[in-house]
Amino acid sequence: MKVGPDIATLAALMGDPARANMLAALCAGQALTAGELAREAGVTAQTASSHLGKLSAGGLIAGRKQGRHVYYALAGPDVAGVLEALTGLAERTGHTRLRTGPREPALRRARVCYDHLAGDMGVAILDSLTARSMIVGSGETLVLSAAGETFITALGLDLGALSAQRRPLCKGCLDWSVRRSHLAGALGAALLQRFYALGWARRESGTRIVSLSARGLEAFREIFGVAVEA
Amino acid sequence: MKVGPDIATLAALMGDPARANMLAALCAGQALTAGELAREAGVTAQTASSHLGKLSAGGLIAGRKQGRHVYYALAGPDVAGVLEALTGLAERTGHTRLRTGPREPALRRARVCYDHLAGDMGVAILDSLTARSMIVGSGETLVLSAAGETFITALGLDLGALSAQRRPLCKGCLDWSVRRSHLAGALGAALLQRFYALGWARRESGTRIVSLSARGLEAFREIFGVAVEA
DNA sequence: GGTACATTTCGATCACCGTCGAATCGTACG
DNA sequence: CGTACGATTCGACGGTGATCGAAATGTACC
Incomplete structure (x- = not known):
């Protein structure tokens, strides 16, 4: 009876501000450590870990252990594609807040x-x-x-x-x-x-x-x- | 300092199961009344109205009054595109739950x-x-x-x-x-x-x-x- | 081996938001 | 004009989930 695949859980995964910031940071393509992502999202390391666990379980990102840190990256180009599409939509609907690219x-x-x-x-x-x-x-x-x-x-x-x-x-x-x-x-x-x-x-x-x-x-x-x- | 446009609010909008069901139903392209969408999502008319208000404010859907009901449709093809991309991603990551298309x-x-x-x-x-x-x-x-x-x-x-x-x-x-x-x-x-x-x-x-x-x-x-x- | 650091786990708190009951508004139909 | 119905608003309730402190794991560096 249910209509859609789980768009909901997937979207909810991206719907949290902290997680969205992490994903946006990962859109650059290079893998980032859990700590960097925590700072990027503006949360503590513990909450970041929680978020990263959920994103990983959701198949949006993948983590690789290297030494004592864990490098996280987007799970694939299609994830980046969805994020870019979302960004474009946010662009069009005027949902952008400020957003003046990099300063450097x-x-x-x-x-x-x-x-x-x-x-x-x-x-x-x-x-x-x-x-x-x-x-x-x-x-x-x-x-x-x-x-x-x-x-x-x-x-x-x-x-x-x-x-x-x-x-x-x-x-x-x-x-x-x-x-x-x-x-x-x-x-x-x-x-x-x-x-x-x-x-x-x-x-x-x-x-x-x-x-x-x-x-x-x-x-x-x-x-x-x-x-x-x- | 913030990195991304508001992917978060947009994704959160799609992240609720009731709203996701509504959006999925609207993906067929034809406009549906508030009542139909309420039934489609499995919620009462009041909550549906609340959701429709948020989706509308978020620029994802647009409503047209016709007589005593309101017909809602996706705001544009780009919204459908994002939804389809999300569906595809859910497909690939195995986030689909059952999902045996229409019975008829x-x-x-x-x-x-x-x-x-x-x-x-x-x-x-x-x-x-x-x-x-x-x-x-x-x-x-x-x-x-x-x-x-x-x-x-x-x-x-x-x-x-x-x-x-x-x-x-x-x-x-x-x-x-x-x-x-x-x-x-x-x-x-x-x-x-x-x-x-x-x-x-x-x-x-x-x-x-x-x-x-x-x-x-x-x-x-x-x-x-x-x-x-x- | 011992210390420092990155990451994760556990537990508790708290705010937000989805939900529905009741009431209101507006339109259609007789 | 009155009734019926669809849609929305208001208010209150309840649960889920984000957040952080404290502690535990595991790895690196000395």
Whole structure:
């Protein structure tokens, strides 16, 4: 007689402010320790542990013991997807409270979001691709055009391998700081990896900051027509 | 200092069992009266009214007064999208409790889901399209291939107008009864409308049942290779 | 081995919120 | 105009769950 699968318990899991803050923090993609999550949520370690236990039992996060701390991460991309969708909905319905992205300029410029590039640079890249019709669509749903395919192949990416992944190839991901979309999905992740490999970008350890090399800045300006002040 | 937009309040709104049941019922797309939703959720009219007030204030649903009752519907396709994503996640994490879709055979065979076709027939159609590589992808993210474009154009649909819509052209929607996906999105909706126009299908008033005409059954078998016992 | 620290468990407190009974408002129907 | 019914409001009750203090586990570092 009951209609739905347990949307209720799942949503209730995300419905607590402390847990929601934890999940939002984990959306960046990197695993965080229980203590960090406690501070992130603004609760004591004990309550945090309780919440983490529930989230874990609910299948939303997974914890890995390493030494004397436990690193928690989102259980999978689909969880991140739901959270992003929720964020977008909150955006639209005006449920956002303040929400002025990161204060640090370096974070605003380029940072890691789950597994792809976010920040001004991420938004600029997607803008450039859509302006040249290499990616079409808007909002969350994006599609790679034929011109886009040749473009990313020229960049040295294996389109076939990317398409074979279960997750969507292209996806728009709402950027908190700019309130605009950047490129996520398999292609977004692969692009960032490619930037690393080419030495254009480097991940600052311990933070979400992605720093761009001089060569990278040059390349971005040339390829994407993106000019960023040093 | 706070990190996320108010995912928490939004999720908490969906986190109550009664409200979740209401939202799940509204996922079918047709507006329901407060009384119907109360019965659907298994609560009294007063508590239902309270819940509806909160959902409305939260921007998830919208109510229209008509005569002496109030018809409530989901505020928009994005709300349905989040709900579907949540359902999918609940599916994957095994949070589903029992959940044996509708009992009525007619409902199991073909019914309206929001604005597109669901049920065995809906699943079969998507199966047929993917088997012939007219639609590629899996899960929630689907893309129309070149072969698919010519196919639906031949069916008399205006692809340009469909792509111009803000919502995604193709989307997978998890079918409760079968636990498999059927075609949603702009194309899914347009297809159902086309079926109506061609006299292949008809919406049973007052229910979610979609009944198929003899001509429709013939056409479905011919075009999609779908054989359904009468 | 002993101390420090991260995490978890247990237990108790307390606030919030879902629930329903009774009453009110508004519309439809005769 | 009066009755019937759907929807909402008000008020009170009760239970679930978040929270933290205290204590227990387990790991690292010396």
